[in-house]
Amino acid sequence: MTFLQPLLLFALPLIALPILIHLINQNRHKTIKWAATMFLLQAKRMSKGMARLRYLLIMLMRMLAIAGLIFAISRPMAGGWLGFTAGSTPDTTIIVLDRSASMQEQGAGSTQSKRETALQKLSDLIQNTGRNTQLVLFESTSSEPKVIGSAAELNELPETGPSATAADIPSLLEQVTEYIVTNETGRTDVWICSDLRQSDWNPSGGRWQTIQKQLTDREGTRLYLLNYANVADDNLSVRVSGVHRRESAAGAELVMDITLTRSSPLEETHVIPVNIVLNGARTTLEVEMTGSEVVRNGHTIPIASESKSGWGRVELPGDANPADNIFRFVYSEPAAQKTVIVSDDDEMSELLEIVAANGVDNSLTYSVETVGVNAAATLPWKEAGLILWHAPLPTDVLAKQVEDFVQSGRTVIFFPPESPDETSFMEVSWGDWINQQQDTLTVQRWRTDSGLLSNTLSGSPLPVGQIEVSQYCSLNHSESTLLAQFAESVPVLLRRSAEQGAVYFCSTLPVSSHSNLTKNGIVLYIMIHRALARGAAALGSAQQHAAGQVSNQVAADWRPLDELSADELLSQRGINPGLYTDDEDIVHAINRPESEDTAIIVDDESLATALNGVNYTKINDEAGSAMALASEVWRTFLIIMIGALLLEALLCIPDRQEIPKVVMASNTNS
Numbered sequence: 001m002t003f004l005q006p007l008l009l010f011a012l013p014l015i016a017l018p019i020l021i022h023l024i025n026q027n028r029h030k031t032i033k034w035a036a037t038m039f040l041l042q043a044k045r046m047s048k049g050m051a052r053l054r055y056l057l058i059m060l061m062r063m064l065a066i067a068g069l070i071f072a073i074s075r076p077m078a079g080g081w082l083g084f085t086a087g088s089t090p091d092t093t094i095i096v097l098d099r100s101a102s103m104q105e106q107g108a109g110s111t112q113s114k115r116e117t118a119l120q121k122l123s124d125l126i127q128n129t130g131r132n133t134q135l136v137l138f139e140s141t142s143s144e145p146k147v148i149g150s151a152a153e154l155n156e157l158p159e160t161g162p163s164a165t166a167a168d169i170p171s172l173l174e175q176v177t178e179y180i181v182t183n184e185t186g187r188t189d190v191w192i193c194s195d196l197r198q199s200d201w202n203p204s205g206g207r208w209q210t211i212q213k214q215l216t217d218r219e220g221t222r223l224y225l226l227n228y229a230n231v232a233d234d235n236l237s238v239r240v241s242g243v244h245r246r247e248s249a250a251g252a253e254l255v256m257d258i259t260l261t262r263s264s265p266l267e268e269t270h271v272i273p274v275n276i277v278l279n280g281a282r283t284t285l286e287v288e289m290t291g292s293e294v295v296r297n298g299h300t301i302p303i304a305s306e307s308k309s310g311w312g313r314v315e316l317p318g319d320a321n322p323a324d325n326i327f328r329f330v331y332s333e334p335a336a337q338k339t340v341i342v343s344d345d346d347e348m349s350e351l352l353e354i355v356a357a358n359g360v361d362n363s364l365t366y367s368v369e370t371v372g373v374n375a376a377a378t379l380p381w382k383e384a385g386l387i388l389w390h391a392p393l394p395t396d397v398l399a400k401q402v403e404d405f406v407q408s409g410r411t412v413i414f415f416p417p418e419s420p421d422e423t424s425f426m427e428v429s430w431g432d433w434i435n436q437q438q439d440t441l442t443v444q445r446w447r448t449d450s451g452l453l454s455n456t457l458s459g460s461p462l463p464v465g466q467i468e469v470s471q472y473c474s475l476n477h478s479e480s481t482l483l484a485q486f487a488e489s490v491p492v493l494l495r496r497s498a499e500q501g502a503v504y505f506c507s508t509l510p511v512s513s514h515s516n517l518t519k520n521g522i523v524l525y526i527m528i529h530r531a532l533a534r535g536a537a538a539l540g541s542a543q544q545h546a547a548g549q550v551s552n553q554v555a556a557d558w559r560p561l562d563e564l565s566a567d568e569l570l571s572q573r574g575i576n577p578g579l580y581t582d583d584e585d586i587v588h589a590i591n592r593p594e595s596e597d598t599a600i601i602v603d604d605e606s607l608a609t610a611l612n613g614v615n616y617t618k619i620n621d622e623a624g625s626a627m628a629l630a631s632e633v634w635r636t637f638l639i640i641m642i643g644a645l646l647l648e649a650l651l652c653i654p655d656r657q658e659i660p661k662v663v664m665a666s667n668t669n670s
Contacts (some may be wrong), residue, residue, distance in 0.1 A: 011070050017060040027340060029407040054651055061648035068641030090133050090222075091186030094176055095127060097139040097160060098194040099575075100167040101547075101592040104323035105195070105232060110624025114228035115162065117623050118193035119154045122226070125629040126151035134185075138176055140200075141548060141575045142166035144225075147181055163575040164547035164592040167200040170207040177214040180221060187220035196229045196602045199595035203602050203610040204478065216613040223616035226629075229601045230622055232320035233264040236272065237597045240314050242534050243329045247363040251305040254278070254331055258287075258296040258314060261451060263599050265292040276301065278312040280562075295450045308333050309541055309587055311561045311579045324597060326564075328579050330587040334364055335540035337532055340379045343390035348415070351510060351518060352388050352528075360529050384461040385536030388528070390415040390509075393425040395592055406501040407549070409538025413504045416473035424476070426496045426503055431474030440468045443492055447485035451495065452504065452527040453483055462523050467492070469515045473510040480505075493527075497594055503533060541586045546593040550574045555590070558582050569652070 012449040045495070077417050112120075115178040126135065127150075136150040141163050154160055169192070180188055194200065215221060243256040260272060266289055274285045278301060287294060308330035318326040339356035343349045349370045371379050373391040377398050387405065389412055394402050402425070406412055420430030446453045446464045455461050464484060475491050483504075484492040496503040510517035517524045539542060555573035558580035560566040565578035573580075573590075580588045602610075608617070621627070 001134040009070065009074050010400075011341055012067065014070065015063045015067045017066060018059050018260065022059065032300040032553075058648055061644040061651065065641045065648065066646040070639045071366045072635075072637040072641065084132055089129060092136060092180075092183075092188045093133045094136045094138065094179070094190045095122060095154075095187060096169075096171070096172050096176060096190065096192040096194075097137065098167045098200065099140045099160070099163040099165065100195075100197070100200060101162075101164045101323040101596040102195050102197055102321070103228070105192075105228075105321040105623060106161050107622055107624025108232070108320075110596040112624040113162070114535050115160075115193070115196055116155070117621065117625060118226050118228065118314045119160055121621070121629045122191060122193070123151045125155045133189075136179070138172050138179075138559075139661075140169075140172060141165050143171075143175055144323075152288075157211070158569060158572055161572065162186040162323065162533075164577045164590070164596075165570070165575050166548070166595050167194070167197075169194060169201045170211065173211045173215075175209060177211060177218075179216060181214065185655060188222070190221065190223045192223065193226045193229070194605070196227055197596075197598075198600040198602050199598055201602050201607075201610065203606040208610045212611065212613050215615075221615070223611070223614055225607075225616055225618045226622050227618055228623060229620070231263050231599045231601070235263040235320045235324070235599075236313050236316050237261045237321070238274070238316050238327050239591075239594065239597060240329045240386040241546075242326045242537060243331050244334050244533065244537055245303070245308075245331045246334065246361055248300075248302075252300060252303050252307065254301045254303050254312075256301075256329065257450075258285075258299050260289055260316070261597050262289065262292050266290055270525070271319060275315040276312065277308045277315065277562075278303070279307070293324035293449055295454065297454055297456075303307050309585075311589065312396050313564075313579075313586055314560070322441075324592065326577065328577055328591055329544065330417055330542040330579065330589040332541035332587065335382070335385070335536050337364050337366045337536045338380070338384050339368045339386045339388060339528075339532055340384040341367075341368065341388045341390070342373060342376045342379065343370065344373050345418075347511060348390045348509065352390075354523055356386070356388070356532065357523075358525075363517060377401065383539075385539055386411055386441060386528070386532040387412045387413070389413065390417065392419075392421055393423040393429065399425060406503055408501065409535070409544055410501045411504070411535035412501075413506060413528070413531055415509055420473055428475060428480065428494075428496055428503075428505055431476055433471060433473050436470050436472070440470045441472070441486045441490075442482050443467045445482075446493075447482075450480075451483045452530045453493065453523070462526060463520060464523055466520050467515060467517060467523060467606045469508045475505055475507055477505070501538065502531075504531065521552060526532075543586060543588045545588060545590045546588050547575050547577065548593075550590065555580065555588075558588060561587065609670050 008163050097115070097119070098113065104113045106113050107117070115543060126133065135151060137146040137157075137159060138158050142159070143479055146159055148157070176190060179185070215223065237260070239259045239261070241257045241259070243254065245252060245254055258274065260274070269288050269290045272287045272289050274287050276283050276285055283301075283481065285299070292418045311328070314327045314329070318325065340362055341349050341352050341356070343352075353368045353370060357366055357368045371382065374393065376394070379387070381401060384405075387402070393414065393570070402412060414425070416430050416433070420432070422429060443464050448455045448461050453462055453464050469486070471517065472492070475494065477491070477494060481495045481497070482489065482491050483495055486492060491505070492507055494505050496505070508515045508517070510616060512518060552574040555572040558573070559582075560568070561579040561581055565580060568576050568578055577589070577592065580590075582588065619629075
């Protein structure tokens with residue numbers, strides 16, 4: 001509890017006033033023993049204990065009434081489930097704001113989002129209690145702190161508005177701790193406003209140990225986690241991938257994969273109306289959905305032959321989170337489908353070259369280039385859509401080049417080298433080779449709904465179950481998606497998603513001494529060409545970007561292609577969804593990162609591990625909630641004062657048995 005008028009609390013010694021008056025009254029009169037009075041007192045001796053108790057209660061009620069009055073005029077502040085600020089106003093208040101797309105989810109029966117709710121409550125709290133505190137904002141789209149003059153500005157700043165980005169909470173807290181140490185902020189309150197998405201927090205990452213040490217060593221620093229972890233059960237999100245233009249018998253068509261994801265699974269089939277806006281023309285597609293995800297692979301839309309490039313949106317009906325109901329896409333004439341093979345093994349190189357060079361679409365141009373391991377740094381990074389890597393995992397500068405390649409939206413498939421080492425890439429490393437010559441393994445489970453091994457356009461599954469493996473290399477990984485596995489979750493193919501592209505690890509080789517992937521060639525062929533199609537889609541005159549990947553300065557020079565994009569502030573274009581074209585007639589689509597569609601929440605145990613030793617308070621709230629973090633409670637103390645005075649009045653009513661009766665007898669004989 002804190003007080004808006006704390007100086008008035010110095011009047012609290014006045015609660016002793018009734019005792020002082022009592023002592024003064026006791027010393028005002030001189031005691032004289034009188035026989036008649038002594039007789040009456042002796043008669044009342046039996047009820048003396050109750051009278052004393054009542055007298056003490058009267059005294060207590062008078063003291064309580066004075067205390068209630070003093071507390072009321074001191075204007076106390078308190079929060080029901082917070083118990084906020086048991087102390088003075090902090091010297092510095094730091095707000096760490098998660099502006100990710102998932103924070104746009106609205107509360108049930110409310111139009112206020114999680115982000116807006118958090119900002120409004122913090123604004124009210126600081127205006128009421130933190131008049132002398134310095135206010136500093138750290139938000140998830142920028143690494144620079146912003147000093148704010150007034151808490152009333154929180155809801156009006158562009159830096160606190162919505163965005164389609166993801167958040168990196170460990171990075172933000174590293175910046176906060178550096179700011180606290182560098183600026184000697186004194187007693188500091190740190191407020192984190194977040195929905196605790198695991199993709200944003202990464203509680204198992206290695207950066208938390210440094211954060212723990214720095215926050216634990218700082219005396220006077222308190223951390224409050226304003227948590228909005230509730231997820232609406234009926235929220236739908238849409239995502240589009242693999243968009244490309246191809247020639248058809250009727251002229252041309254646009255091909256895309258459409259994925260709908262629901263926060264909680266549907267037990268019965270529901271028909272979801274999906275609107276597709278293509279160059280301003282709108283059509284409706286009805287998608288039947290059961291469970292938590294449905295994928296329409298290879299959905300085609302006829303377009304005019306002269307339509308060489310363009311833009312579009314896929315839209316869902318409104319629901320709890322408007323930020324994931326629309327996905328933008330752009331298309332152009334397809335770029336060359338170029339694959340680069342990194343290997344020193346002639347057999348592997350020749351086999352992969354045959355598969356990659358024979359395309360599935362005669363209207364596209366396919367090319368393959370093989371480079372040795374020692375020349376990997378010089379491979380044509382800007383031209384390739386897919387890299388097939390059969391060599392030790394890249395390190396240092398080469399690893400950075402591969403990461404940039406993937407972040408640009410393209411694809412890499414790693415095959416295990418002959419002699420694996422402890423090198424890791426994107427938190428995945430090869431283990432030991434395991435020989436199964438006596439008892440070959442078969443693929444037991446694989447994902448048929450999405451990914452490189454999903455069902456064909458007709459819904460037929462690929463013959464993945466016919467794959468037999470005699471030798472495979474174990475994989476050390478965490479937070480990866482298993483696309484195919486042996487029994488007991490031993491991976492055959494796993495995916496590590498980046499913001500744009502993807503990295504795949506295949507634990508066996510497509511040679512006869514290791515597997516029958518060559519004999520069962522359809523699986524290998526489709527797997528490689530799906531990866532190539534997704535990677536090549538990031539090349540050419542149509543570019544897909546994740547929000548935050550393009551700087552606001554660059555995007556500010558682009559021209560909007562639709563009315564929704566035209567409404568975006570120039571300073572916020574790079575972090576919000578939109579459709580644009582630049583001076584070179586390259587069309588750009590900006591969308592939320594894929595991680596924002598995964599609603600996995602950090603549990604209490606993982607949070608406690610990440611913040612081990614840190615003095616923090618977790619506050620569970622909901623979007624649109626009307627409960628304040630702290631509010632004035634002076635009315636409560638006035639009620640206490642009035643109640644105390646009423647009880648005092650009742651206790652002062654004398655009991656008739658305690659009133660002494662004096663009977664005066666007259667002498668009739670006189």
